[in-house]
Amino acid sequence: MARVVLDDLMKSYGNFHAVNHVSLTVEDGEFVALVGPSGCGKTTTLNLVAGLLPITSGDITIGDQVVNDLDPKDRDIAMVFQNYALYPQKSVYKNLAFPLQMRKLPRDEIDRKVKEAARVLDMTHLLERKPRELSGGQQQRVALGRALVRDPAVFLMDEPLSNLDAKLRVQMRSELKRFHHDLQATIIYVTHDQLEAVTMADKMAVMNGGNLQQYDSPAQVFAHPANMFVASFIGSPAMSLIPLEASTVDGNIVLTGAEGWSLPLSSFNSRKIQNAKTRKVVLGARHSTIKLHKTAVSDAVPAKAYTVEPTGDVTFVQAFLSGAIVNISVPPNVDVAPDEQIWLEFDQERMHLFDGETEMAIKAD
Amino acid sequence: MAETSTARARPRKRVDRWRWAGRIFLGLMLLYTAVPMVWMLLTSIKSGFAAMQLPPQWWPAEPTLASYQKLLDPQNSVGADFLHFFWNSLIVSTLTTILGVIVAVPAAYAFSRFRFPGRNFLFFAVLLRNMFPAVIFLVPLFILMRWLGLVNSHGSLVVTYLTFGLPLSIWLLKGFYDNIPIQLEQAARIDGATRFQAFLKIVMPLSVPGIIATAIYSFIGAWNEYIYAYTFLNRNDQLTLPVGIQRFFSENTTDFPGLMAASFMMSVPVVVLFLVLQKYFVRALTEGAVKH
Numbered sequence: 001m002a003r004v005v006l007d008d009l010m011k012s013y014g015n016f017h018a019v020n021h022v023s024l025t026v027e028d029g030e031f032v033a034l035v036g037p038s039g040c041g042k043t044t045t046l047n048l049v050a051g052l053l054p055i056t057s058g059d060i061t062i063g064d065q066v067v068n069d070l071d072p073k074d075r076d077i078a079m080v081f082q083n084y085a086l087y088p089q090k091s092v093y094k095n096l097a098f099p100l101q102m103r104k105l106p107r108d109e110i111d112r113k114v115k116e117a118a119r120v121l122d123m124t125h126l127l128e129r130k131p132r133e134l135s136g137g138q139q140q141r142v143a144l145g146r147a148l149v150r151d152p153a154v155f156l157m158d159e160p161l162s163n164l165d166a167k168l169r170v171q172m173r174s175e176l177k178r179f180h181h182d183l184q185a186t187i188i189y190v191t192h193d194q195l196e197a198v199t200m201a202d203k204m205a206v207m208n209g210g211n212l213q214q215y216d217s218p219a220q221v222f223a224h225p226a227n228m229f230v231a232s233f234i235g236s237p238a239m240s241l242i243p244l245e246a247s248t249v250d251g252n253i254v255l256t257g258a259e260g261w262s263l264p265l266s267s268f269n270s271r272k273i274q275n276a277k278t279r280k281v282v283l284g285a286r287h288s289t290i291k292l293h294k295t296a297v298s299d300a301v302p303a304k305a306y307t308v309e310p311t312g313d314v315t316f317v318q319a320f321l322s323g324a325i326v327n328i329s330v331p332p333n334v335d336v337a338p339d340e341q342i343w344l345e346f347d348q349e350r351m352h353l354f355d356g357e358t359e360m361a362i363k364a365d
Numbered sequence: 366m367a368e369t370s371t372a373r374a375r376p377r378k379r380v381d382r383w384r385w386a387g388r389i390f391l392g393l394m395l396l397y398t399a400v401p402m403v404w405m406l407l408t409s410i411k412s413g414f415a416a417m418q419l420p421p422q423w424w425p426a427e428p429t430l431a432s433y434q435k436l437l438d439p440q441n442s443v444g445a446d447f448l449h450f451f452w453n454s455l456i457v458s459t460l461t462t463i464l465g466v467i468v469a470v471p472a473a474y475a476f477s478r479f480r481f482p483g484r485n486f487l488f489f490a491v492l493l494r495n496m497f498p499a500v501i502f503l504v505p506l507f508i509l510m511r512w513l514g515l516v517n518s519h520g521s522l523v524v525t526y527l528t529f530g531l532p533l534s535i536w537l538l539k540g541f542y543d544n545i546p547i548q549l550e551q552a553a554r555i556d557g558a559t560r561f562q563a564f565l566k567i568v569m570p571l572s573v574p575g576i577i578a579t580a581i582y583s584f585i586g587a588w589n590e591y592i593y594a595y596t597f598l599n600r601n602d603q604l605t606l607p608v609g610i611q612r613f614f615s616e617n618t619t620d621f622p623g624l625m626a627a628s629f630m631m632s633v634p635v636v637v638l639f640l641v642l643q644k645y646f647v648r649a650l651t652e653g654a655v656k657h
């Protein structure tokens with residue numbers, strides 16, 4: 001096992017930067033989830049670490065070795081490909097055995113490891129099949145198995161569970177977590193699924209447009225998104241972002257909505273605003289931190305309900321506020337109708353304030 | 366599927382009609398290609414007199430394998446020549462095929478996988494050869510062969526057939542390599558293979574249908590070629606089958622059964638090649654490799 005350091009990593013295609021000045025350190029034994037929208041450079045980053053693409057500039061270190069010019073086979077990595085990349089002419093058994101054969105392991109050891117991996121992934125009965133005779137989910141498990149049979153310094157996994165059905169995905173998620181725990185493996189794991197990232201990863205790297213947006217523990221990323229992109233990307237339903245105007249009324253700092261209402265701020269939040277470079281402030285609030293009132297109360301702002309979506313456990317209410325759509329969750333027994341006048345109270349402790357121009361989170365000091 | 370509704374039965378009838386039209390068309394095509402061959406076969410087992418009769422004897426009254434016996438008998442002078450030509454053709458065609466595959470495989474792979482300066486130009490240049498009829502190059506190539514001292518040697522034919530066969534072989538194989546997902550090689554390289562091993566162990570086996578198709582194509586091209594063999598070779602002991610058959614059967618004799626028997630024997634290797642290798646054409650080998 002080893003740590004992985006990306007230092008100012010760049011991958012450009014002409015003027016387009018698929019990976020743009022990315023620096024991050026994956027500590028030995030850490031499970032890092034790489035998340036971001038489609039096309040943000042996740043696969044490219046993995047391919048750079050694997051040595052499948054030449055880097056434009058920067059350094060990649062695995063263990064104590066700068067691996068920039070090393071062949072993939074000499075980097076001591078295993079990878080699960082986004083599109084599986086199974087060897088179609090080989091049986092499942094031979095697919096799993098191939099990396100071990102290439103590393104010249106004795107035959108009986110290969111056999112033992114292949115059968116062990118097949119057992120963990122519940123595909124002992126599939127060992128003699130060819131990839132084309134497998135379902136999508138089974139193919140994906142073979143792809144995973146081909147990485148897990150080995151004992152590399154680093155595992156790179158590109159959406160390894162994306163094609164499994166919900167039940168199998170949950171099961172594989174715990175298997176992977178267990179696997180990581182038992183082997184103390186260093187894993188870089190690309191996923192679209194935030195739940196996967198949050199439940200499995202020690203750290204989360206959020207990318208957008210080739211840039212690393214934030215790199216921190218899932219809890220930190222969730223609680224303190226570094227900018228509006230991370231705030232809106234992480235969490236489901238997405239955090240509501242409401243553009244407001246900061247001003248001082250009677251010596252107190254308030255945020256004013258497009259409809260003319262004013263929201264007084266706590267002293268902590270006021271201090272943040274004093275540090276801001278701009279008057280344009282974006283208020284971020286997750287659905288669970290907003291209280292819905294059916295009558296006017298102090299410190300609550302007026303809004304109009306737009307849609308009401310009962311899901312059983314909670315009911316999601318969407319409302320228009322200052323030109324933005326706000327998501328609020330309420331207990332299922334709260335009865336709200338579309339177009340009804342409601343009042344929203346924001347939890348001052350758990351609200352986020354962003355600079356409306358730079359889109360970065362406003363710091364308290 | 367159970368036939369439950371009349372609404373569905375109607376379009377199926379139309380499909381059936383098309384299917385029959387297709388069958389009739391295929392039947393006609395089969396007739397068109399098979400009749401000359403059947404005629405060739407039938408003539409080859411007639412006696413010399415029967416073959417000349419008018420009106421023609423459709424079915425040989427007294428079938429005989431005499432022509433074949435003569436051709437396959439090394440003691441007989443006709444048989445000795447025929448076997449010699451056969452051997453020459455086999456040597457030239459096999460060499461052309463093997464060398465062709467050895468050159469076309471890496472060339473096609475490079476065109477498919479690597480981006481290098483002049484790649485498109487080179488690829489175009491390779492295909493350019495195929496845009497001119499082969500005879501255009503007859504005289505220049507003859508001069509070139511004389512200059513190289515290759516006239517009257519099988520080498521001249523092998524080199525010529527290679528330059529004619531390679532463009533299409535490379536193009537055909539490139540198509541095969543384009544269809545093999547690059548992630549397979551990448552996976553192999555991560556699994557511990559060198560670039561070359563990844564090619565040899567993973568990509569090569571998957572391109573076997575392509576290699577076989579190109580091999581058959583070069584073999585048939587070389588096996589049937591006439592003009593260049595006629596021009597480049599003068600010594601009787603060197604002739605290949607097409608020229609040999611033409612010279613020794615159609616010019617000097619009217620031994621039609623002998624000519625037809627020789628022609629039939631000439632088509633045997635190609636047919637055998639097809640029959641042996643056809644199972645490789647059946648399906649794309651990359652099925653199941655990647656998610657679609």
Ligand SMILES: Nc1ncnc2c1ncn2[C@@H]1O[C@H](COP(=O)(O)OP(=O)(O)OP(=O)(O)O)[C@@H](O)[C@H]1O
Binds near residue numbers: 013
């Ligand atoms: N060879 C290439 N030439 C030019 N641009 C490329 C090339 N390969 C990838 N890109 C671009 O780089 C960007 C990042 O691609 P990448 O495959 O890393 O995205 P991703 O984050 O893995 O997306 P997804 O979640 O859809 O898999 C994309 O915008 C893609 O179009």
Ligand SMILES: [Mg+2]
Binds near residue numbers: 082
């Ligand atoms: Mg990707």
